Amino acid sequence: MKRIITLNVNGVDYTFGAEPNATLADVLREELRFTGVKKGCDDGECGACSVLLDGCKVIPSCTTLAVEVEGHKILTIEGLKKGDQLHPLQQAFVDCFAVQCGFCTPGMIMCACALLAENDDPTEAEIRDYMRGNICRCTGYGKIIQAVQEAARNIRTAKEAVENG
Amino acid sequence: MALGTRTNFEYHAPETLAGALDLLSEYREDARPIAGGTDLIPKIKSGILEFSHLVSLKNIDELKRIYISEDGELHVGCCATLRETENFPGVRETWPALAAAIHSMANTQVKNRGTLSGNICNAVPSCENGPNLLVYDASVVIKSIRGERIVPVEAFFVGILKTCLEPDELLTEIIIPRPAEGSFSIYYKYALRKALDLAMVGVAANVLLEKGVVKDAKIALGAVAIVPKRASNAEKSLIGKELTDDVILEAARIASEEDCRPITDIRATAEYRREMVRIYVRNALRAAAGREGDCK
Numbered sequence: 001m002k003r004i005i006t007l008n009v010n011g012v013d014y015t016f017g018a019e020p021n022a023t024l025a026d027v028l029r030e031e032l033r034f035t036g037v038k039k040g041c042d043d044g045e046c047g048a049c050s051v052l053l054d055g056c057k058v059i060p061s062c063t064t065l066a067v068e069v070e071g072h073k074i075l076t077i078e079g080l081k082k083g084d085q086l087h088p089l090q091q092a093f094v095d096c097f098a099v100q101c102g103f104c105t106p107g108m109i110m111c112a113c114a115l116l117a118e119n120d121d122p123t124e125a126e127i128r129d130y131m132r133g134n135i136c137r138c139t140g141y142g143k144i145i146q147a148v149q150e151a152a153r154n155i156r157t158a159k160e161a162v163e164n165g
Numbered sequence: 166m167a168l169g170t171r172t173n174f175e176y177h178a179p180e181t182l183a184g185a186l187d188l189l190s191e192y193r194e195d196a197r198p199i200a201g202g203t204d205l206i207p208k209i210k211s212g213i214l215e216f217s218h219l220v221s222l223k224n225i226d227e228l229k230r231i232y233i234s235e236d237g238e239l240h241v242g243c244c245a246t247l248r249e250t251e252n253f254p255g256v257r258e259t260w261p262a263l264a265a266a267i268h269s270m271a272n273t274q275v276k277n278r279g280t281l282s283g284n285i286c287n288a289v290p291s292c293e294n295g296p297n298l299l300v301y302d303a304s305v306v307i308k309s310i311r312g313e314r315i316v317p318v319e320a321f322f323v324g325i326l327k328t329c330l331e332p333d334e335l336l337t338e339i340i341i342p343r344p345a346e347g348s349f350s351i352y353y354k355y356a357l358r359k360a361l362d363l364a365m366v367g368v369a370a371n372v373l374l375e376k377g378v379v380k381d382a383k384i385a386l387g388a389v390a391i392v393p394k395r396a397s398n399a400e401k402s403l404i405g406k407e408l409t410d411d412v413i414l415e416a417a418r419i420a421s422e423e424d425c426r427p428i429t430d431i432r433a434t435a436e437y438r439r440e441m442v443r444i445y446v447r448n449a450l451r452a453a454a455g456r457e458g459d460c461k
Contacts, residue, residue: 020175021172022456023206042210043204043210044206044272044274057277059277060275060278060279062206063203063275064206064278065176067178115273132272132361133271133273133275
């Protein structure tokens with residue numbers, strides 16, 4: 001039997017009926033049409049469905065039931081940019097050519113977003129370790145890592161500029 | 166929605182532990198508790214689990230707690246996530262084999278949902294956390310409406326995907342004692358990939374030396390028997406001895422030949438697993454003897 005639940009996705013409350021066995025990835029993609037959430041393995045092993053829960057906790061939306069995160073805040077790739085301004089991670093992925101087929105990109109960026117919230121200056125080893133659950137079938141890892149480091153630099157520089165007035 | 170043939174069920178989200186235990190008692194085999202769900206949901210999708218009632222533990226705050234008690238025990242509630250456990254202040258320093266095992270498994274995303282309790286309740290022979298909980302002498306707190314019992318981890322695992330939990334019972338907490346002052350503990354996992362791969366072999370050791378002599382040694386093995394198990398014969402061979410390389414090599418041989426019963430499967434052959442048990446027990450003991458440089 002469907003339950004009426006409310007999810008806050010990218011800052012907007014959505015109230016809808018969800019089957020108890022529907023995953024968060026299912027409802028984000030098919031009920032709410034946030035198709036930037038990708039389903040690769042649908043088994044928690046590829047990272048393509050990564051979204052952020054309650055700020056900066058990266059979770060696999062394919063192995064999370066929608067009813068389990070009722071009332072929580074979800075951020076998908078669609079909610080990352082501010083107005084027309086891309087998020088520094090999105091911009092860095094463009095600038096560093098860190099996108100090939102693009103299927104893993106939303107999950108990569110959401111996972112990197114969680115990483116930079118925990119560690120604003122990660123080493124390559126730290127990036128590889130934190131993002132090891134995100135698989136790029138095109139094997140474009142080198143440029144993805146460069147993009148994460150570039151974004152980290154840009155975010156730090158912007159922060160310092162604000163702090164120094 | 167693409168739910169197709171996936172099992173459906175009634176969803177319950179009780180506000181209290183008593184409420185959850187009532188539901189498990191009422192529906193027994195027809196009910197499943199869910200904490201992180203990262204093992205349960207793939208099973209639901211593949212259709213290998215049949216049940217009609219899902220009992221969510223998400224609203225029960227007491228189950229999310231992690232704390233270190235006054236006598237130094239680490240208490241990990243069954244809804245505390247793996248990352249919360251790994252990153253809990255003091256865990257890396259005091260229980261390094263636990264931190265290493267958690268670090269070695271799955272990925273960041275899964276560990277932000279999955280729990281230590283769920284990992285051991287799943288009870289796969291390769292369970293990364295089996296060996297370290299064994300060498301730390303951990304226990305689990307099991308509750309039902311019939312009461313509470315505390316079971317050593319050694320008695321918790323009873324077979325492949327089988328634990329001692331009765332259908333109406335819930336594992337509510339794992340208790341991990343503080344290792345003896347001056348002891349050394351370590352966990353090694355052998356897998357082909359760093360992410361998401363299951364262990365071909367896992368070895369944990371917790372060794373206490375006193376004036377250069379082994380006072381206590383606990384060694385546990387994963388993925389080489391139907392359950393994670395202690396290498397009791399190898400342990401016995403060490404007690405009262407100095408950790409010379411002869412003693413270390415003999416204990417490693419015993420662990421490999423007498424203390425495990427590996428099988429051949431898609432990940433590795435039985436012979437290969439035995440050999441890796443020998444290598445990792447040797448390396449763990451050399452590390453305990455302060456000779457990590459010899460571990461190549």
